[in-house]
Amino acid sequence: MVLVPTAYAPSSNNKTSSWRTTKPVIDYGKCTRCMICWKFCPDVAIGVTQGMNLEFPNERFAKMEAPYIDYDYCKGCGICANECPFDAIDMVQESEM
Amino acid sequence: MPFSIPKEEYMMSGHTACAGCGATLAMRYVMKAMGEKTVVTVPASCWAVIPGNYPNTALKVPFIYTPFASTGATISGIREALNEEGKEDYNVVGFAGDGGTADIGLQALSAAMERGHNVFYIMYDNEAYMNTGIQRSSSTPYGAWTTTTPVGKDRVYKKENKKVVADMMMAQKVPYVATASIAFPEDLIKKIQNAKKVKGPKFIQILSPCPPGWYFNSENTVKIARLAVETRIFPLYEYIEGKFTLYKNPNPLPVEKYLEIQGRFGHLSTEEIQKIQENVNKRWEELLDREKGKVIT
Numbered sequence: 001m002v003l004v005p006t007a008y009a010p011s012s013n014n015k016t017s018s019w020r021t022t023k024p025v026i027d028y029g030k031c032t033r034c035m036i037c038w039k040f041c042p043d044v045a046i047g048v049t050q051g052m053n054l055e056f057p058n059e060r061f062a063k064m065e066a067p068y069i070d071y072d073y074c075k076g077c078g079i080c081a082n083e084c085p086f087d088a089i090d091m092v093q094e095s096e097m
Numbered sequence: 098m099p100f101s102i103p104k105e106e107y108m109m110s111g112h113t114a115c116a117g118c119g120a121t122l123a124m125r126y127v128m129k130a131m132g133e134k135t136v137v138t139v140p141a142s143c144w145a146v147i148p149g150n151y152p153n154t155a156l157k158v159p160f161i162y163t164p165f166a167s168t169g170a171t172i173s174g175i176r177e178a179l180n181e182e183g184k185e186d187y188n189v190v191g192f193a194g195d196g197g198t199a200d201i202g203l204q205a206l207s208a209a210m211e212r213g214h215n216v217f218y219i220m221y222d223n224e225a226y227m228n229t230g231i232q233r234s235s236s237t238p239y240g241a242w243t244t245t246t247p248v249g250k251d252r253v254y255k256k257e258n259k260k261v262v263a264d265m266m267m268a269q270k271v272p273y274v275a276t277a278s279i280a281f282p283e284d285l286i287k288k289i290q291n292a293k294k295v296k297g298p299k300f301i302q303i304l305s306p307c308p309p310g311w312y313f314n315s316e317n318t319v320k321i322a323r324l325a326v327e328t329r330i331f332p333l334y335e336y337i338e339g340k341f342t343l344y345k346n347p348n349p350l351p352v353e354k355y356l357e358i359q360g361r362f363g364h365l366s367t368e369e370i371q372k373i374q375e376n377v378n379k380r381w382e383e384l385l386d387r388e389k390g391k392v393i394t
Binding site: 012072082 | 104
């Protein structure tokens with residue numbers, strides 16, 4: 001029984017991509033899939049994927065889950081690039097609008 | 098790769114927090130540990146604006162707004178109402194900032210803890226009233242710049258020491274008290290899982306750095322939270338039904354490492370930094386004494 005009428009919209013309707021000035025780019029050749037970037041993303045903009053055609057350091061990595069960045073929501077804070085222990089994430093200047 | 102923290106997300110992207118916000122990380126980890134059967138209450142705080150305008154919400158669980166002073170009262174009421182409905186397995190969480198805990202909500206918090214409801218009170222400590230524009234709170238540390246303690250010519254920085262609410266809660270003999278940091282999410286989630294086993298009120302204080310309020314670059318949020326623990330400025334401890342455990346890092350760093358990357362401490366002279374170091378050492382000794390069982394008043 002619903003006592004209070006509830007209506008809500010998920011905040012993921014808002015795209016926050018226009019907030020950023022630099023964007024993180026993952027170098028999958030250096031990435032070891034440790035998922036530390038996923039762990040520390042305050043915008044939940046780093047997801048987990050599997051089986052994408054990524055550039056792998058070796059064949060062993062092909063079947064592993066890998067982080068990917070959702071550029072619709074990334075605000076470009078740079079925590080992922082700063083926390084990555086293998087320097088696999090670079091912050092790249094966004095091109096001119 | 099094995100995931101060191103639960104994979105389920107109960108916080109959604111697209112929220113309106115600043116880039117690099119520490120409070121959203123705190124909520125993300127808390128929700129991962131709490132799970133689906135949770136009711137969250139927030140007073141006026143950054144988290145009251147982070148979900149966005151009505152009808153937006155950033156959490157996948159019920160999320161209730163409450164006036165500034167009444168987080169403790171609201172979680173008490175929700176807990177008792179859920180118990181009446183036979184929903185004892187739901188977690189009731191009050192998620193308040195340091196202003197809503199240390200200053201305005203302290204009375205309701207203390208009363209809820211005294212009545213012994215089975216609730217969680219999470220304080221995300223960003224050390225000032227960040228949502229309204231960085232005004233000092235009683236949880237702001239000594240030496241910090243805020244808009245109500247502007248340094249200026251007369252050097253009116255905050256001259257008083259930080260009020261640590263977790264220490265007050267231990268003095269009140271709350272069954273579960275802990276401090277945690279967003280830089281150590283595994284530890285934070287473990288503490289909440291320990292707290293779930295305790296029947297009664299639970300209080301957890303989480304240090305969550307604020308890039309605009311503390312004047313640092315947004316990429317340093319996690320680094321600063323880690324340095325706060327490594328320099329012993331924000332010691333991590335756990336207090337379960339009278340038993341106190343302190344996390345002891347073997348090689349503490351000097352407090353300069355923590356202070357120098359934050360603009361709010363940029364005006365401090367060497368003597369003032371020395372004073373902060375002495376206070377940190379003194380508090381550390383007190384915590385060690387507490388762990389050995391010596392009563393501290």
